[in-house]
Amino acid sequence: MILDNECVFCKIISGELSSNKVYEDESVLAFEDANPQMPHHVLLIPKEHYASVADGVPEVLLGKLLAAAPKVAQICGIDQTGYRICINTGDDARQTVHHLHLHLLGGAKMPINMGAVD
Ligand code: AMP
Ligand code: ZN
DSSP states (O other): OOSOTTOHHHHHHHTSSOOOEEEEOSSEEEEEOSSOSSSEEEEEEESSOOSSTTSOOOHHHHHHHHHHHHHHHHHHTOTTTOEEEEOOOSTTTTOOSOSOOEEEEESSOOOTTOOSOO
């Protein structure tokens, strides 16, 4: 299965749902989070459906996803000031969308107690 009909991020990949796209390559799509926790809050997703980072994602694809983050940071203009990358995995981490995604957060000094995104 490449895309999941029930998955909100798969619907963004297919174009059924709109998003504010920031970056795209052959394997990765990045778009603005609908509920931003920082001035810049972008989600990076693989263009194939994997429920989480623990869902047997090919290592090459994980590498492409992570490698896209500094490119997105540069596009956002936060590559010099810094940013946080976060991957919520499972219930205790409060993962709400079960399509692997990497949060990229920046644009201001991170609150001291902001250890996660929910
Ligand atoms: P997580 O809690 O790590 O699963 O994060 C899911 C993120 O997806 C949250 O930050 C939501 O604000 C974001 N989100 C959910 N639906 C959409 C959407 N249609 N477009 C953009 N961001 C979304
Ligand atoms: Zn999906």
